[in-house]
Amino acid sequence: MIAIYNTHLNDVLMLITGDNQGEKLTATRKDNVAKVMREDNGQVVAWNFFDASTLFPITGNGQVDLSDADVDTLNGAIKVAGFEDVLVPDHAPKFVVGEITSLVPHPDSDHLNIAQVKIAEDKTVQIVAGAPNARVGLKTIVALPGAMMPSGALIFAGQLRGEPSFGMMASPRELALPNAPQKRGIIELAGSEVPGTAFDPVKHWQK
Template identity: 50%
Template sequence: MLISSYNPTALGDVLMMITGQATNAEQEVELKGDVARIYRTSDQQLVGVNLLNANNYVDNLTGNGQIFLDDQQVEQVNQALKTNGFSDRLQADHEPKFVVGLVETLVAHPDSDHLHIAQVDLGQEKLQIVCGAPNVGVGQKVVVAKVGAMMPDGKLIWPGKLRGVESFGMICSARELGLSGAPQRHGILVLDATSEVGVAFDFDQDYSRNY
């Protein structure tokens, strides 16, 4: 997993990368030169890297939010880690995190009057997702934010439990996806039946007919 963001307007020339999950209470930071290495205190596992003066190390950094580093840029980050005294190596992550899924089954949550437990087919895998949308139904084509996705508002998707039931992603609404003209009402985005399961969600299409 590699979640990268770059926001020079708000944060200056800092490339922020997340490689794992940890709360603020569970992590520590080690500083060397232009690198802040963030690690989980329980097992010393790397969970993030902040690279200062990033343009001195990485070519073609553009964007204002989440960005997707190519293989060459990741290798340049690894060289920056080495130059600043760290032995960690990051791996490029090209797996799409917003994917078209098919709701195969839906059962009521045993400890909630509005949550449902969905089994969602993503083509190469199936995920259990707890969903509270009133319009979710079996047979729908939906947009799934997988573990490791960064939502348009900056929220990260991690595995979790909702009232004791494990959930491994989120079925998204148009508003959560930041789509133009998305309604503010509560409810997931239901895609056309012809949408292909397992493909990356195309944010550039016009989905207003599905609202």
């Protein structure tokens, strides 16, 4: 669940809860709450809360962090508006240290590879990537589904050339790190980094 607040949207808090995959959307608004769904299958992909600052204090523009109390307040607004849906808080980090444990060429591409990436002691995900410096044993930063990149791009699970991909391995430039090189390539971390550790720009980038 990605929360975005922008004063240019006239005090609207938008929650992105799913991937519309380019499909047409429809919305139902009741009072100050709008439920946004895909037309093809009815999947809820977003919520809009109008006059959001009347619900709880919101500071800044762009992506915002919601506390459990904030989510409870939003669920209250959803219920009062007459919807039966319930939002579930998600505080798991979306940018974490990952370790490439396997790397094979993509069968339908001359520049992509299929990587198995360890993102926790007991969890490995598949990521399709074209980074020229990707290699087995490399520790890097992984943007998991539900992440919002500094550019505003949203990360969802999907497919690249027919192969499932659950996130992306990020470059210093994509992470908007200072003095990031402009050449292609994912960020390279020290071998001592532990998969699953939340990304810390100060710790993981010292150039």
